[in-house]
Amino acid sequence: MLCITPKSAIILTFVPANTQNDSYKMQIFNELVKEELKEWKPFDIIWLVLASVIITTITLLTTDTETFGQSHPTLSMGVVKACVVCSIVAAIIGVINVVLGGKGKLSNYFFGVISALLMIYINLTVKNYGIMLVSIYNLVMQFVGFRVWSKNMDASTHEVKKIHMKKGKRWLYVSILAASTVVLGFIMRQVDDAYPFVDAFITSAQVLAMILMVKMFAEQWWLWIVINIASIYLFLTSREVTLALALMYIVYLVNSIIMCVRWEKEACANDKLLK
Secondary structure (H helix, E strand, O other): OOOOOHHHHHHHHOOOHHHOOHHHHHHHHHHHHHHHHOOOOHHHHHHHHHHHHHHHHHHHHHOOHHHHHHHOOOOOHHHHHHHHHHHHHHHHHHHHHHHHHHHOOOOHHHHHHHHHHHHHHHHHHOOOHHHHHHHHHHHHHHHHHHHHHHOOEOOOOOOEOOEOOOHHHHHHHHHHHHHHHHHHHHHHHHOOOOOHHHHHHHHHHHHHHHHHHHOOEOOHHHHHHHHHHHHHHHHHHOOOOOHHHHHHHHHHHHHHHHHHHHHHHHHHHHHHHHO
16 A cells, blocks of 8 residues: 555655656555545535536526527637636535535645636626636635645544634624625626625635634534525626536535534534544
8 A cells, every 4th residue: 555645645646757657646546546545434425416417407497598698798709609608617616525525535735726717707807806816815724724734634533633612703704794895895896796795705704714624623514504595596697608617606605514514513523532
């Protein structure tokens, strides 16, 4: 059995191909896949596949590029089609990202990078500037999260260790979220944002939630639940790209509820061990 660490896998990836043995590289890849697939339950796999299939199928059946193009007359048909395709891909990759993140798998950050890049393009195109900015932030945090999580993986479960924050910090984070939502909301209103305060809340909350995620706090999932509800409202009522993104956040909402229960249970157990 090879001893493969996240750092060694990344280094190996960037070593010139002519210095590596193909069979060795395949063995490395197989070991990484095995590590990531450990502790998966049938429900997790079924949920991941089902969510992706539902989003893809419904989106393909309901997306009307002509209608979308009419609602965005400044965009060429080529850009419209690109947005539609990107939204479908972003939705599927986004689902994979959050399911892996909920499982505490380090590989979630790989899909997180792709998802963030697609969301930057989509929201820049349709002028959802707040979500675009937070997508840039999310892109940076994928690399930060990978570094922190790789140092805090449970050797027995091959998942990140879940914990709770100190109670006093919860109110501090709530206060910061409320203040930033109000300030950013007024700024968004000045740049012709469609829903300035909803967008401001989602932006501020996602910034905070990513910090909690990197720190492995179970409280992140309570915040993700609220974020997903607000995002569903935003994409169903404002200048949404396609139904795919609204469906993505519905799947996110279901996933965040499931993962909230799971992380709370594991964090409570870890809190007792830390005491």
